[in-house]
Amino acid sequence: MIEELEQTAADASARLAEVTDLDSLATLDAEFLGKKSALTLAKKQLGGLEPDDRKAAGKALNEIRGRIEADIAEARQRLTADARAEQLEAERLDLTEKRDEIKRGSLHLVTQSRDRLEDVFVGMGFTIAEGPEVESAWYNFEALNIPEWHPARGSFDTIFVNLGEPEQVMLRSHTSPVQIRTMENTEPPIYIVAPGRTFRTDTADATHLPAFNQIEGLVIDKGITMGDLAGTIDEFVRKFFGGEVKTRLRPSYFPFTEPSAEFDISRPDGSWLELGGCGMVHPNVLRNCGIDPDVWQGFAFGFGIDRLAVMRYQLDDIRELVNNDVRFLRQF
Ligand code: PHE
Secondary structure, three states: HHHHHEEEEEEEHHHHHHOOOOOHHHHHHHHHHOOOHHHHHHHHHHHHOOOHHHHHHHHHHHHHHHHHHHHHHHHHHHHHHOOOOOHHHHOOOOOOOOOOOOOOOOOOOOHHHHHHHHHHHHHHOOOOOOOOOOOEEEOHHHOOOOOOOOOHHOOOOEEEEOOOOOOOOOEOOOOOOOHHHHHHOOOOEEEEEEEEEEEEOOOOOOOOOOOOEEEEEEEEEOOOHHHHHHHHHHHHHHHOOOOOEEEEEEEEEEOOOEEEEEEEEEEEOOOOOEEEEEEOOOOHHHHOOOOOOOOEEEEEEEEEEEHHHHHOOOOOOOHHHHHOOOHHHHHO
């Protein structure tokens, strides 16, 4: 009997070495160790043997059983590892595929220009200020010395928001309200620039966008003159464009500055491009913010960032900045 079982164990070992899936392994397990297996049947017959024989046979049976169990465990381990490897292979994602088609994004031209402007002004000692894009008539007009009856209100082509009293809430038509907000809660001296989005009822064309970006500058200190203003504009233009670009001021009018000017920068062909407005902060504006005009003076300026980008990158049409054509955007 023991000899027969040794043969069975050898058979089992050979077949377990070849088994290729877990289902077949379960069948083999039942066949060699289950209730109807030769091994189990042999164990049942042990009772009929003499005590000494029984002991020897029992030991041999246990030893054979141990070997078959070890073979089964080994086969199970091998099959489980195979199955896992197969699953990993099936679920693998090839992230290196189509490698040369991966394109890197970049910051938008206007963002790049704004970042550069901020760097230039921060380098000159200014800090960055911000204000909301939806404003009240007080901040967008009144505090800036533009009362309700003032004809200058019309020149701002304001987009009003349908909220509260008519024409009291609006998308800010310039960044100048940030002057007021800053002076309201900062003790002079003040040296800030405030970049941000601004809105007007303009129809988009080659030189206008209804939603555009401005940057406002405000300096409040003692003994500030128009010369400081001219020097500041000249310095930032030089830093932004490099040495070749010149600036000039032309007399102009804004209710919130007195005197007021428009400032131009020189183009490579010698012509002038109007960039923005500026002037000495009007005493009424200082008073509206609780600042004594007999002690403090200052200047302010504001200009379009999008126009600056158009000039710097020599674009034909300002609308390129918002068309979102990747063939255009990718070049920068
Ligand atoms: N806010 C003015 C505009 O948008 C520009 C400006 C700013 C003029 C500051 C003077 C001082 O046209």
